[in-house]
Amino acid sequence: MRLFVGDDWAEDHHDVEVMDGSGRRPARARLPEGVAGMSRLHAIVGELAGDEADEAEVLVGIETDRGPWVAALVAAGYTVPAVNPLQASRFRDRLGVSGAKSDAGDAHVLADMVRTHAHELRAVAGDSAEAEAVKVVARTHKTLIWERTRHTQRLRHALRDYFPAALVAFEDLDAADSLELLAKASTPAQAARLTIGQISTALKHARRKNVADKAVAIQAALRAEHLGRPGVVTDAHAASVQALIAVLNVLNAQVKTLQGQVEAHFGKHPAAKIILSRPGLGTVLGARVLAEFGDDPGRYASAKDRKNYAGTSPITRASGKKKVALARFIHNNRLIDALLTQAFSALRLSPGARACYDRQHARGLGHNAALRQLANRLVGILHGCLKTGTLYDEATAWSHHAESVAA
Incomplete structure (x- = not known):
């Protein structure tokens, strides 16, 4: 059994709506913030699940990924897709074009969104307490x-x-x-x-x-x-x-x-040595990179996923015969700031990074675009190092680019 919950949160209360797989809405409520509200939510879910409570899968759509309430949802075993407010706004337009908006309506939008698009939404990462x-x-x-x-x-x-x-x-x-x-x-x-x-x-x-x-x-x-x-x-x-x-x-x-x-705090984290082994990352900058990426081992299925989250990979806009690659302007500002700072510092510390940057310049890219491309490559290298648990090695990191140039 699957239940889909839309949670429109405010500072002192939560408007929730529960939806089943067919789109029926068996429960709506306004819950207070805190233990009392969380207990009431568990009671609603338990009542609807009935005898299948132990096997029920509960997905909760909410427009935030942090705070005690979200942590309590994750601890209860619920799957919590953190919905971007812009995504929710666009999805609201699919359900009605009048422009009407209410807290209860937003809860309905979130519930229907996780019901139909849960496979395309990213669940809240299970980062360790040390990373938090x-x-x-x-x-x-x-x-x-x-x-x-x-x-x-x-x-x-x-x-x-x-x-x-x-x-x-x-x-x-x-x-x-x-x-x-x-x-x-x-x-x-x-x-x-x-x-x-x-x-x-x-x-x-x-x-x-x-x-x-x-x-x-x-x-x-x-x-x-x-x-x-x-x-x-x-x-x-x-x-x-x-x-x-x-x-x-x-x-x-x-x-x-x-x-x-x-x-x-950064020095106590198991991944600190791997992060500090990379060119351009010191303790403070490395801590920012770890903080924004998190340490959930299953959060990024591939290097491409990590690059997309970082905002260093380009986006493609294609229509008819026109196709262009553009920089991502929707990104984590703290993370992109740290990654670009690292890329700039790596220019004088890593021959491979310097060569990568120079190749982008030779293609006619300006400084910012070339630096972003270098940061994108460094994110891919970081993903490999964290996945394999190995320290950064200059020859290994840039061997693929060296072979491409030789070819």
Whole structure:
């Protein structure tokens, strides 16, 4: 017996609909979030399955792949296809064109979707607890880095509006020495009074080289003539800059703390040695790759499946006599960011990667397209290494390409 459940989730409740193989809808309910709601769902399924409860196969369609609710569904033995919201939206149009939408209607869409298209939907991966821990800290670490970049850009815009000399004096606004000096002197007048000793002290705290020369250059830039703003406006900007500096100091500290957590959790994972053996992957970048791919051994049936999930493989659009290969723009942003960074680093570490990139350039591809092709090849190599449990070997990894060139 097979039962198909559509679960339209919200923060505090779930609208569910149960459907059998013929499309009949024997049960609908709104369940509360948490243990009470999960218990009620089990009771509904058990009541419908009856004497066949132990042999019943339950598929639950839901538009998320994480959280305690999804984990509880998987733990209960249900098959949980994580439906992309875009897929659900397109499927809704097949059932009606009026544009009507409701939570109960969405539950019906999800139930019918898993009933008719379960074979084409990917079930939630059964990643290990170690991989989940790596994912949590790696994602938070990357999020904090993105937040630091955003706040640095806000600081840059603020300084440009009233203190352009600071942009000339400090190359890296989020660096420790820049933040220390801007905190001491956030107005042009205060900055012009900074001594060589104060500047040198900040540079030494940040462990900079050539302290004497850099201190002189920074002082000269801060004392150069620039267009200014009225005093009251300058003071207002300075207060805003002080707030941004405080946020950046906290972000810098937490990024460093989270990096230690990423290294600790990643180092405990069995696949860490294999991932770190590959060119261009260090501890942090390797942790991101592991976190986004997961470690469920049955999740990717082939290297092509892994490449498609990564978003590095192209898509084909063919109509009539026209056929083009295009880059995938629907992908996991965190994963593609890590893979392209790895590919760029591999150019100087792996002769095979360099040769692969140069061949793409020779075909007339630009830098980004060639780098994406290289990342696609590296994903295939990673799949082989993880599948066989072997470390990366330069000769083995690129032997196929070498034979193709020779031929």
